Amino acid sequence: MVxxxxxxxxxxxxxxxxVTSIISIIIVLYVTYALRKREFKVRxxxxxxxxxxxxGRATEMARPVLYTPGWGGxxxxxxxxxxxxxxxxxxxxTAVYDCRLVFPTHDPVIMAVAQEVVHESxxxxxxPDRYRPADIAYVSSxxxxxxxxxxxxxxxxxxxxxxxxxxxxxxxxxxxETGNSINAIQVAGTDSTIQLSFFIVACDYTLIGxxxxxxxGYLSGNKSILASIRAQDIMKVLIAAxxxxxxxxxxxxxxxxxxxxxxxxx
Amino acid sequence: MARKFPxxxxxxxxxxxxxxxFSQHEAARAVNQAILDYWQIVFAFTLILGVFSFARxxxxxxxxxxxxxxxxxxxxGLLSMPVLALIWGIKADTPFMWMFENVQAPMQSTxxxxxxxxxxxxxxxxxxxxxxxxxxxxxxxTVMLLSRSNIGGFFSDVLPDVANxxxxxxxxxxxxxxxxxxxxxxxxxxxxxxxxxxxxxxxxEK
Numbered sequence: 001m002v003x004x005x006x007x008x009x010x011x012x013x014x015x016x017x018x019v020t021s022i023i024s025i026i027i028v029l030y031v032t033y034a035l036r037k038r039e040f041k042v043r044x045x046x047x048x049x050x051x052x053x054x055x056g057r058a059t060e061m062a063r064p065v066l067y068t069p070g071w072g073g074x075x076x077x078x079x080x081x082x083x084x085x086x087x088x089x090x091x092x093x094t095a096v097y098d099c100r101l102v103f104p105t106h107d108p109v110i111m112a113v114a115q116e117v118v119h120e121s122x123x124x125x126x127x128p129d130r131y132r133p134a135d136i137a138y139v140s141s142x143x144x145x146x147x148x149x150x151x152x153x154x155x156x157x158x159x160x161x162x163x164x165x166x167x168x169x170x171x172x173x174x175x176x177e178t179g180n181s182i183n184a185i186q187v188a189g190t191d192s193t194i195q196l197s198f199f200i201v202a203c204d205y206t207l208i209g210x211x212x213x214x215x216x217g218y219l220s221g222n223k224s225i226l227a228s229i230r231a232q233d234i235m236k237v238l239i240a241a242x243x244x245x246x247x248x249x250x251x252x253x254x255x256x257x258x259x260x261x262x263x264x265x266x
Numbered sequence: 267m268a269r270k271f272p273x274x275x276x277x278x279x280x281x282x283x284x285x286x287x288f289s290q291h292e293a294a295r296a297v298n299q300a301i302l303d304y305w306q307i308v309f310a311f312t313l314i315l316g317v318f319s320f321a322r323x324x325x326x327x328x329x330x331x332x333x334x335x336x337x338x339x340x341x342x343g344l345l346s347m348p349v350l351a352l353i354w355g356i357k358a359d360t361p362f363m364w365m366f367e368n369v370q371a372p373m374q375s376t377x378x379x380x381x382x383x384x385x386x387x388x389x390x391x392x393x394x395x396x397x398x399x400x401x402x403x404x405x406x407x408t409v410m411l412l413s414r415s416n417i418g419g420f421f422s423d424v425l426p427d428v429a430n431x432x433x434x435x436x437x438x439x440x441x442x443x444x445x446x447x448x449x450x451x452x453x454x455x456x457x458x459x460x461x462x463x464x465x466x467x468x469x470x471e472k
Binding site: 008011209222 | 287288291292294312313316317319320322323333370373374378380381385387388391441444445446447452454455456464466
């Protein structure tokens with residue numbers, strides 16, 4: 001019998017990645033299904049707690065809410081999916097409060113999905129007549145064309161609340177500073193560590209890293225999603241333990257002068 | 267059925283894309299390339315949808331008289347570039363390239379240049395030492411700025427070493443911690459979508 005690696009069907013260099021991936025998938029799926037009926041308490045995330053206040057502020061000031069997912073991501077990116085989950089919650093609120101929701105995007109696929117998400121939220125809230133498909137719009141695929149278009153919307157519409165949630169690149173600070181200049185309350189979050197620093201400086205609330213992905217569970221209270229967040233925590237503990245063991249191992253190797261094993265490198 | 271079929275397709279393609287990542291076989295590469303090609307085709311169709319949406323929204327607003335000048339300029343740009351490309355092509359010394367080099371590129375550079383001003387204004391607000399973390403940020407930023415400028419050496423020779431230490435250890439450690447969180451968040455979000463726990467992308471829970 002020919003070994004699988006010899007047939008070319010399996011790339012042996014990727015074995016550690018495959019093993020790690022399978023272990024991670026098993027942990028996430030097991031914990032998600034085993035604990036899906038249990039109650040979880042999630043720590044308060046200021047940026048998500050501020051979502052209701054931000055929509056309420058826009059309603060009181062009779063100004064729109066502007067929500068944009070950034071130029072850096074497409075629909076295949078988990079951050080975009082996470083952003084659309086938050087959009088769904090924001091749309092639930094704007095539907096009930098009859099507050100205008102403007103969603104400019106650089107990607108027509110995101111536009112089509114966002115239109116569906118917002119429309120469903122307005123239907124669910126019982127106000128389908130308040131849904132304005134023209135406000136969920138494609139503006140430009142060009143990075144700075146998109147930045148200029150969103151900047152233009154910010155300065156002309158003067159939204160009371162701005163949500164910058166998704167994958168952002170160089171346009172992040174341009175948008176955040178323009179939002180700041182019109183005194184909008186700004187909630188931002190991204191998976192780009194470089195742009196996070198800009199958001200922290202320029203926005204009122206910033207969702208850092210995994211907080212963006214935890215948002216749908218936090219906002220909806222869905223027990224299965226909360227259980228999957230618990231799985232994330234378990235994996236984080238395992239990764240921390242792995243790093244700790246590797247650090248001790250290398251330190252002992254260095255102190256004893258033994259040949260480096262490097263079993264932890266993959 | 268309207269929800270189950272997309273969920274089944276999503277799960278199937280998720281599994282296929284996951285498995286093909288671990289294979290170098292010609293058939294696996296071909297499957298990967300075919301899926302990427304189909305993705306481009308889907309994107310091209312949705313781009314048509316996006317362009318129609320852009321044109322319709324702007325024409326509607328022009329009729330209503332809102333931001334008329336901006337919208338007419340936007341529509342002129344949308345129409346002129348494909349028309350110029352269709353008539354004269356997109357090679358060098360064509361009207362299309364002239365428009366690209368003399369109108370589009372300078373406009374993009376102008377918006378990009380705003381970043382320099384915004385970095386200065388954001389830094390001014392962010393570097394005010396109102397608390398201990400803000401003071402640490404201010405000191406770190408000052409060290410980093412001085413070490414990367416010509417006058418850095420004037421103050422001390424060890425400044426670049428301190429700046430490199432800040433970048434390579436505390437800054438990198440924090441960045442990696444955030445990246446691990448993002449990686450795990452991406453993994454669980456992807457799995458939730460694949461197994462149908464997360465259905466917002468389909469429009470809702472039902």
